[in-house]
Amino acid sequence: MTTIPTHQTAACIDTPGPGAHLVLRNDIPVPSPVAGEVLIKLEFTGFCHSDLHNIDGDLHMTTNVPGHEGVGRVVQVGQDVSSDMLGKRVGVKWLQKSCMKCPTCKVQYTNCLNQDNSGRNVPGTFQQYVVSPADFVSLIPEDLEPEAVAPLLCAGLTMYGALSKLDKFCEKGDWVVIMGAGGGLGHLGIQIGKEMGYRMIGVDSAAKKDIVLSSGATAFFDFTDENLISNIHTLTDTIGAHAILVVVGSETAYEQSIHLLRPLGTLICIGFPRPDFHIPITPQFCVDRGLRVLGSVVGTETEMQALLQLARAGKVSTHYQVFEFQEINAVADRMRGYAVEGRAVMRIPSE
Numbered sequence: 591m592t593t594i595p596t597h598q599t600a601a602c603i604d605t606p607g608p609g610a611h612l613v614l615r616n617d618i619p620v621p622s623p624v625a626g627e628v629l630i631k632l633e634f635t636g637f638c639h640s641d642l643h644n645i646d647g648d649l650h651m652t653t654n655v656p657g658h659e660g661v662g663r664v665v666q667v668g669q670d671v672s673s674d675m676l677g678k679r680v681g682v683k684w685l686q687k688s689c690m691k692c693p694t695c696k697v698q699y700t701n702c703l704n705q706d707n708s709g710r711n712v713p714g715t716f717q718q719y720v721v722s723p724a725d726f727v728s729l730i731p732e733d734l735e736p737e738a739v740a741p742l743l744c745a746g747l748t749m750y751g752a753l754s755k756l757d758k759f760c761e762k763g764d765w766v767v768i769m770g771a772g773g774g775l776g777h778l779g780i781q782i783g784k785e786m787g788y789r790m791i792g793v794d795s796a797a798k799k800d801i802v803l804s805s806g807a808t809a810f811f812d813f814t815d816e817n818l819i820s821n822i823h824t825l826t827d828t829i830g831a832h833a834i835l836v837v838v839g840s841e842t843a844y845e846q847s848i849h850l851l852r853p854l855g856t857l858i859c860i861g862f863p864r865p866d867f868h869i870p871i872t873p874q875f876c877v878d879r880g881l882r883v884l885g886s887v888v889g890t891e892t893e894m895q896a897l898l899q900l901a902r903a904g905k906v907s908t909h910y911q912v913f914e915f916q917e918i919n920a921v922a923d924r925m926r927g928y929a930v931e932g933r934a935v936m937r938i939p940s941e
């Protein structure tokens with residue numbers, strides 16, 4: 591077992607705000623796992639757009655270490671944790687912990703109001719060592735590349751969790767539209783939805799057409815196409831799709847999505863436009879058409895493990911680029927300009 595240093599390197603954000611820079615520090619104490627926790631030495635972390643929202647001050651964070659797509663190995667266990675966990679490769683996700691006691695947790699613990707989130711209120715994965723409750727880390731199969739797994743921990747799981755909510759309302763062969771289908775979440779959503787048996791329609795900018803179609807979409811539409819709505823209706827029995835997932839934080843995407851839903855259709859909200867934006871839908875429109883509007887955040891551990899099995903079977907693969915940890919501010923700037931192809935994954939220095 592490697593010796594655990596007393597201090598470590600982390601990318602810290604001191605004052606969030608538009609265009610804020612992360613500071614690489616090497617004087618951050620390595621935490622010790624308390625009862626029920628494990629200490630993980632991270633190998634890679636994904637860089638999610640919601641980290642960027644945290645850094646840029648759009649979302650409120652109370653820790654100065656962002657990051658919530660971490661992959662590494664357990665190097666120390668706290669009291670009450672089996673030593674079998676030592677050396678295991680695990681994933682650290684956005685949902686660091688739920689209370690598991692409240693009425694919400696009994697139904698869907700991902701929506702617990704008493705949850706901790708990596709990189710929001712507890713230190714995230716932009717560092718070499720992180721502690722996490724052992725019950726909330728995801729065991730990662732050894733035959734998967736850790737850098738390819740990182741984006742599945744938030745982007746992939748978010749799509750798997752959202753698409754799984756359609757089980758109750760949709761059947762195989764139904765039409766499912768993803769607004770923002772060519773991004774980090776969207777291209778995984780197209781692959782996962784196709785595996786679940788849906789016919790996937792991807793909407794994004796023209797530059798994303800190839801990644802959307804190569805991910806397995808039946809059709810691609812440019813969101814700037816003035817005939818977008820009528821073209822999608824033509825493809826979907828002239829009445830619209832069974833479900834629409836909006837993964838981008840775009841007001842236009844939400845406005846378009848209402849007109850793309852067929853009667854009895856389901857809209858799933860995932861991406862955040864500005865906080866005071868309201869979905870433009872009247873109660874009467876909702877009543878006449880029997881529409882459902884749902885929100886979805888991340889996914890359960892059962893869903894995470896099902897997704898990892900899809901990855902092992904080669905059915906889901908992430909489009910990603912690996913960057914060195916020292917490049918983190920340049921990567922943030924490229925993400926601000928949407929100039930990273932697929933997901934950015936940071937390699938964490940081993941020493």
Ligand SMILES: [Zn+2]
Nearest residue numbers: 638640744745
């Ligand atoms: Zn995320």
Ligand SMILES: [Zn+2]
Nearest residue numbers: 689692695702
């Ligand atoms: Zn709870």
